[in-house]
Amino acid sequence: MCQLMGMSCNKPAATTFSFTGFSARGGLTSDHVDGWGIAFYDGKGCRVFQDDQPASHSPLADYVRRHPIKSKVVVAHVRKATQGDVQSANCHPFQREWLGRTWVFAHNGDLRDFQPPQGCQDMPVGSTDSERAFCALMSHLRGHFKDRLQPPEWPELAPVLADFTSKLAAHGNLNMLLSDGQALYVHCSTHLHQLTRNHPFPKAQLVDRDMSLDLGPLNAEGDTMTLLATEPLTRDEPWQALCTGEFRVYAQGHEVWRQINPQTQAFPMACPDPDLKSRPMWAANS
């Protein structure tokens, strides 16, 4: 299993504080030590940082914690391998270009028996079920909108993605963050929480580190920010759990679309592949 963190805002914001808490789950407060990654959209560009080292101890994660990168959409992941070795190619978020936009995808859960249909245009570089699902999803979008020359926006994409993710979620747990830099698409099978912050911005206290930050001076009236995380990142803020089968879309920090599929089920947590060389938790701290 893995953990997810995402952000959607109406003005570019830094995630150094949130990522400081989140990345502690990669070896300090939790055992998601098999790599990590974070994607920052910067205008049309998308910068992805990733490393197969534990996020809590990776020098590159330390760089990300120390250097604020302002972005309106962020997707991050710390990995606990259940399928696919510990290697760069298996670090989320994965990325593909479609109609001139970079799409990124991060997943927590397992879709072990899932195989993309034959003839899928997108093919996995690594060996995870997650990347296979992302390839199938992107190929589905290419097929569904096949005569388009311009990328569709979230009002058109949302029902197509809700339908497709719902089908993926029949194969196993699909807690997922997906973005094209414009909107953040979210599916929950078992564990995902959201928090929206508006003016007046609170003083926030991390769950995973003894650290707090007064968000008031960093934000103005009219600023809106929604955070997503597998488990709440801060104490004393109104994080809400998403339901099983829930699909949501966020744009400019606001929730703009929601659908719940009552048929979607939560699967029991799978045991890691017995042949898999995952890292023991102590490896991050030794």
Added chain:
Amino acid sequence: MCQLMGMSCNKPAATTFSFTGFSARGGLTSDHVDGWGIAFYDGKGCRVFQDDQPASHSPLADYVRRHPIKSKVVVAHVRKATQGDVQSANCHPFQREWLGRTWVFAHNGDLRDFQPPQGCQDMPVGSTDSERAFCALMSHLRGHFKDRLQPPEWPELAPVLADFTSKLAAHGNLNMLLSDGQALYVHCSTHLHQLTRNHPFPKAQLVDRDMSLDLGPLNAEGDTMTLLATEPLTRDEPWQALCTGEFRVYAQGHEVWRQINPQTQAFPMACPDPDLKSRPMWAANS
């Protein structure tokens, strides 16, 4: 115009020394201050670091200079914008996935009138002629090898790429580095130099910084490394200029294929787009 740096080796090697010299061209010793990027292949994975800040002063470039990342294939670029604003989306190397491999592309030159054919599956995210050319190239490969389920290797790819890059080079200067992590494909229109190092490895002295490194203790008998760069990175080593129209392939540090198209011409250097907001050199040093 821009500058390129590439590496192909038979054992994973760090490029911190070479990148220290190369990145100085992004603001210290040359005016390629409009962003930079470097791709490191790590097994099947590919990690791309990029920033729209000058390479000589970018904190992320400093991270790359200080943290050795061992790789068998590296592609790097410092940008002097001639077409396309200064922004992340216009930083090379660009990347696309094809048949389960990540391809990266970096370009120096200008192909101003070049437009990818209608119906190109790959579409540019940014606004450079370089990314348009890369999209056309990848779409050409997809079409040429369209029934494949496994990626072709360099013996099959080399003649197809030599032919296609030769056609691209009819539109303007194409100094190019391209890789799928297995081989490094190189085209020269005007400026590109190569250096192969074998045992006994020399003491190397950078052109751009007052820095030298004894490569002997870092390498063993049997190690082979080829470096490519727009201009030689070190003094007193036998860098060779590639010819106009020359296409070469390197694998495991060795040159494995070469073809010269005598019809290819070198175009006069184009002036930057007058509407383009490039950075003055002093901006990197202020």
